[in-house]
Amino acid sequence: MLEEGDVIELVAGMEVYADIPEHFVFANKRGSYNLTHHNIVLGGDFDYLIGKYVVIKTVSDGGCDEPGNYYPSGHHVYCAKLDDRSVKVDFYQSGCFTATIKDINPICKAKLEWVLPTELKPC
Numbered sequence: 535m536l537e538e539g540d541v542i543e544l545v546a547g548m549e550v551y552a553d554i555p556e557h558f559v560f561a562n563k564r565g566s567y568n569l570t571h572h573n574i575v576l577g578g579d580f581d582y583l584i585g586k587y588v589v590i591k592t593v594s595d596g597g598c599d600e601p602g603n604y605y606p607s608g609h610h611v612y613c614a615k616l617d618d619r620s621v622k623v624d625f626y627q628s629g630c631f632t633a634t635i636k637d638i639n640p641i642c643k644a645k646l647e648w649v650l651p652t653e654l655k656p657c
Contacts, residue, residue: 535592535609535627535628536589536592536609536611536627536638536640537589537592538589538590538591538592539588539589539643539644539645539646540588540589540640540643540644541586541587541588541589541616541640541641541642541643541644542586542587542589542613542638542639542640542641543585543586543587543641544576544583544584544585544586544587544613544623545576545584546576546577546581546584547575547576547577548575548576548625548635549573549574549575549576549625549632549633549634549635550573550574550576550583550623550624550625550633550635551571551572551573551574551623551624551625551633552571552572552574552580552583552622552623552624553569553570553571553622554569554570554572554574554580555567555568555569555570556568556569556570558572558574558579559572573632573633582621583615583621583623585615585616585617586615586616586617586641587613587614587615587616587623588613588614588616588644589611589612589613589640590612590613590614590622591611591612592609592610592611592612593610593612594607594608594609594610595607595608595610596608596610596626596629596631597629605629605630606629606630607629608626608627608628608629608630608631608634609626609627609628609629610624610625610626610627611624611625611626611627611635612624613625
């Protein structure tokens with residue numbers, strides 16, 4: 535399972551959740567650029583989401599434990615794109631979800647560093 539700091543590469547054909555304009559998802563929202571978080575397949579209109587990402591968070595969530603309706607939680611992976619950290623996607627690595635990428639391996643590991651702005655004096 536992926537961990538925080540893992541760097542992965544997302545390629546065409548993979549399915550993820552992303553914030554996209556409503557007109558891509560809903561027939562009654564033609565021309566709407568309001569964002570909705572929805573599953574999409576990378577490629578075509580979503581080529582800009584293809585690339586290298588760093589895993590920024592992982593959690594176990596999404597399950598359901600209602601009588602007669604049991605689904606286990608999955609390994610939920612949240613990522614930020616390396617060349618534009620404002621671009622974020624997420625997907626599941628396990629479980630029964632629409633955006634699941636089960637066979638993905640890290641290509642390297644990132645290291646988080648905290649840097650003080652130059653105008654601040656040392657603490």
